[in-house]
Amino acid sequence: MSLEYPSHIAIIMDGNGRWAAAQGKPRTAGHLAGSENIRTIALYANAHHVKSLTLYAFSTENWARPEEEKNYLFKLPSMFFKKYIDELKRENIRVTYIGELTRFPEATRKVIENAVEQTKMNTGLNLCLAVNYGGRREIVYAVNNMIEDIKSGKIQKVDETMISEHLMSETSDIDLLIRTSGEVRVSNFLLWQIAYAEMIFVSCAWPDFDEKQFDLCIEEYNHRNRRFGGLK
Numbered sequence: 001m002s003l004e005y006p007s008h009i010a011i012i013m014d015g016n017g018r019w020a021a022a023q024g025k026p027r028t029a030g031h032l033a034g035s036e037n038i039r040t041i042a043l044y045a046n047a048h049h050v051k052s053l054t055l056y057a058f059s060t061e062n063w064a065r066p067e068e069e070k071n072y073l074f075k076l077p078s079m080f081f082k083k084y085i086d087e088l089k090r091e092n093i094r095v096t097y098i099g100e101l102t103r104f105p106e107a108t109r110k111v112i113e114n115a116v117e118q119t120k121m122n123t124g125l126n127l128c129l130a131v132n133y134g135g136r137r138e139i140v141y142a143v144n145n146m147i148e149d150i151k152s153g154k155i156q157k158v159d160e161t162m163i164s165e166h167l168m169s170e171t172s173d174i175d176l177l178i179r180t181s182g183e184v185r186v187s188n189f190l191l192w193q194i195a196y197a198e199m200i201f202v203s204c205a206w207p208d209f210d211e212k213q214f215d216l217c218i219e220e221y222n223h224r225n226r227r228f229g230g231l232k
């Protein structure tokens with residue numbers, strides 16, 4: 001059966017810690033394996049002409065984690081882009097981000113901004129990293145953004161399109177939201193953009209979520225009857 005890949009896929013990459021614990025390794029080993037898996041899934045999605053892949057890399061709630069774990073997570077983008085930026089460029093993948101980078105250490109911020117800059121002309125997959133991201137915070141951001149435009153007379157009335165346009169990035173609506181590791185929650189991810197998303201929750205941990213698992217999700221997505229509130 002030939003699969004039809006959705007245009008925008010979002011993934012909550014959960015289960016790194018449990019994956020590591022199951023192998024008697026520290027949680028950081030799970031995050032490292034998880035970050036390697038970003039490459040696998042991004043290349044695969046790109047090869048199948050998925051337009052956007054938005055990955056939850058660090059939520060506004062993740063600040064509550066132990067310092068040691070956070071510090072490791074902050075180092076991962078440097079390690080990742082050092083290793084893979086050339087390949088991403090070659091593969092025509094464009095890196096973007098959504099969220100507030102400002103609270104991150106300067107080195108982390110710079111490395112992400114640099115990856116965005118170096119790939120901005122690419123026309124393949126938009127690999128969007130959600131970093132220090134929270135869906136509610138994004139909606140608050142959009143509201144404040146619109147207040148500014150109302151004050152300056154740029155807009156008079158707010159509608160749905162206007163809210164979409166005032167969010168943190170050009171992020172389009174999500175077609176398919178996947179969460180790994182068996183949790184069945186949205187965890188403040190892309191709250192506005194998932195209004196009509198199909199959701200798939202898989203039991204395997206993010207580091208084990210390979211191309212085959214990805215295709216099983218696409219197959220299930222292809223069987224869903226997306227009605228958008230209408231009758232079909």
Ligand code: FPP
Binds near residue numbers: 015019057062076
């Ligand atoms: C959730 O698993 C995962 C995270 C909070 C971090 C996700 C980050 C990455 C996969 C790597 C980011 C790297 C780059 C290059 C952006 P968990 O720790 O909550 O797992 P658990 O529920 O099993 O404890």
